[in-house]
Amino acid sequence: MCVDCWKRRGMMNSQLRLTVPLLPDETASSYASRLAQRNKAPNLHKFCADLGLAYQGLRLGGDAALKQLSRLSGAPFEALRLQTIAYVGHRHYQLRNVTARRMFQTRCLFRFCPKCLEEDEQGTNGTVPYARNFWELEGLRCCARHKCFLVELNSAGSVDFVNLYKDYFMGQEIPKENLVKPSDLLLENYLRERIDKLQTGMWFDDIPIHAVKAFCEYFGVLTLFGPRTRRSNLSQLDWLRAGAHGFAQLCKGKKCFYDVAETLKSPNAFAVDRRRDDFGVFADWLHDQKKNSEYAFARDLFRAFIVDTYPLAAGISIYGVALKKRRLHSILSAIEEADLNKSIFHAYLVENGYARRIDGYYRVIQTKQILVTDIPVMKVEMTKLLRAGQAAEQLNLTSRQLRVLKDEGIIKSLDGGSKGFPLYHFDELNAFVDKLKKVSRPVAVVPSEAISFAKAAVRLSVPLHVLLKRIITQDIRSVIYRVGACSLNELYLKNDHLKQLFPNGIDQGVLLCDVSEKLALNRTAIACLIRMRVFMVIQKAEPIGCVQRKSICSKSVEKFDSEFVSLKKFCAEQGVSVMSAACKIKKVGMLPLCKGKAVSKIYRRSEINEICCPCMKTTDVDLDLLSL
Structure with a gap:
């Protein structure tokens, strides 16, 4: 029956005789499609044309179209309005008093849960196949009931659910569901709860729902896949896991963002501005949204972290806001x-x-x-x-x-x-x-029986630093004098108290040449051991550093000789071949104490005794000419 016939009979605003019940979470377009099928209309577009129902208004959830559909079907207008995603202008959509930007899925794609349609077809839930409003939300990729991904189908812009179901699903096997873990649905569960209750008690509740979704997803991509991740390379499962991971890190408060971001910055972040390298994909996303006021909370949060972390000069612009003055220095x-x-x-x-x-x-x-x-x-x-x-x-x-x-x-x-x-x-x-002042007393004139530190060091045949250390460590302040400033050249002590400094005598030490001959070490090896603090140097007198008059502490020489031995001396003591001993040492890979071509090889006595057999006979190798 055409529209004119309906008008002549005065039935444009009357309820249809054949109606269907409104199912839970069913969209207005799905309900109108089932109503058209019940009244034997060939398709939804023809049904709307015959009844004067605005097809485009039905697609966009307009109040006029929903009111007319309510009069024709008898379904409550408030129920239709609550379950339908409505366009409210400026690219914003509304569902159950929650408004979001670009939250609606592209109309050329029809999404469905294969498990839900299978149960509807079998009559498990006591319903017929119908479209749910959550399937049209871009932020939701999975079915909350069956924990599986929604399947996308190119519907060429049609919202006639019944005809789509007949064309694509009747007589065909419904695609198998792709199950996901419950831990991957943390963000989607929050979005559904936010739509149902409007307030969930989290700090996200005052932020637009689509901004929360994008913020958690991109922060999760950063922490889960790294800053250099390409957004085009991520699958639906990757985005789902990234959103859940980001939500788990950020749900406890803004401080969690600082704590996680602190672990992502480079080791040299305090010295170089490397925020693009450290937060690549997340920073790029914020840069793309720098003119969108709905993402201002994310920009402000990240900007505060950047200013507190990186050494930025005054005048640098951070997401549209110039830094007034420098806070940190590299x-x-x-x-x-x-x-x-x-x-x-x-x-x-x-x-x-x-x-x-x-x-x-x-x-x-x-x-x-x-x-x-x-x-x-x-x-x-x-x-x-x-x-x-x-x-x-x-x-x-x-x-x-x-x-x-x-x-x-x-x-x-x-x-x-x-x-x-x-x-x-x-x-x-x-x-x-x-320290020098504590062990000295000031005098105007130096007593005649006093001697300067430098002359005392020469008389005692000890280095000046040895004398100084002994004076500082011993309490003999009654015999030390200072004139004027407290410097080494103005310190004196009595002649008859020199013996108090070294009551146990003075270790005169062993001359360097004698150590070389006794231990069969060349001077390069001895110099290396001195640098390693194995040998303690005792300088006979000034000038300090004179190699010809340098001597080594005899105690350190004796201790070294008891624990270590050069290869040359060991072979001479044991009567073994230097070449054979060197081959055995090289075979087991034992390392010498000192390395270098010109340094005599030195080993521990206990280790070299185990490797080199004492029963080896000495060959006619000239030990003096063989330098190992």
Whole structure:
């Protein structure tokens, strides 16, 4: 019957005789399609044309079309309005008082749950096949009841569910469901609860629902797949898992975002602005949405983290907002803007935990934030770091004396940054001076029986640093005098109290040449052992560092000789072949104590005794000519 016939009979606003019940979560278009089938209409478009029902209004969930459908079918208008996704303008859609932008699935695709349609066809639920409103939501990819993916079908823009079902499903096998884990549905469960209840008690509730979905998904892609992930390479399952993973990390509060983002930044984030490398796919998504006010919460959250983490200069724009003033400094920006000495600044940062050295090199990597407000305090502290010349001048010492005091640990020093020159802290030097003041008393004139420290070291045949260490560690303040400033050249002690400094005698040591002959080691090996602190050097007298007069502590030589032995000496003692012993050592892969072509090979006595058999006979190999 045509529309004119309906008008002549006055039945345009009357209820149809043949109606169908409105099913749970059924959309208005699906309900109208079943109503058309019940009234023997060939399709939904013809049914709407005959009854004057706005087909396009039915698709968009318009109130006028829904009211007319309610009058024709007898279904409550409020129920139809509550179950239908309605277009409210400006690319926004509404379902159950929840408004979202681009939340509606593209109309050219019809999505369905194969398990739901199979149960409807079998009559398990006491219903007939119909379309659910949740199938049309872009943010939901799975069926909440059966935990399977929705199947997409190109419907060419049609919303006539009954004819689609006849054309594509009747007599055909419904595609098998693709099951997912319940843990992958955390985000979708929240979205459904948000639509049903409007408020869930989470901090997400005040944010548009589509913005929550995108925020959780992209943050999950970042944490689950990495910053360099291509969005086009992700499958539906990947997006589902990413959304659940991101929601699980962010649902407890905004602080969780900071905690997770802190673990994603690069090790050198405090020194270089690498936010694009550290947060690639997430940062790109925010950049694409920089003009959308609905994603302002995500931009503000990420911007606050960037400002608190990366050393950004004033004027840099972060998602449309320019930074008014610098908050953090990198090492380079602090040196350039505050005009700091690079070497001293590096040493200060390493000493105070702001940076660390890389594999022992002088290049440093920043490990802690440098606040702009900390720079004035750092500049004051850096004035207390003195170079070797300044420290020697303060103590009235020669550079060689200062170096010996540093090597012996009497005065501590800092590694001098990029060039490696030692730096001395002003407080450390003052502490050393205070120690000297505690064991000395000021006098105007030096007594005749007193002797200077330098002359005392020569008379006792001990290095100056050995004498200094003994004076500082022993309480003999009654015999030490100082005139004027407390420096080494102005310290004196009595002649008759020299023996109090070394009551057990003085270890005169063994000359370097004697050690070389006794242990069958060349001078290169001995020098290597001295650097390794195996041998303790005892200088007979000034000048310090004179190789010809250098001697080694006899106790350290005896201890070394009891535990270690050179290959040359061992073979001479055991009467074995050097070549055979070297072959056995090489075969087992035992490493010497000292390495190098010019260094004598040194091994532990216990280990070399087990490897080299004492019963081996010595061959006619010239041991002096064989250098191993």
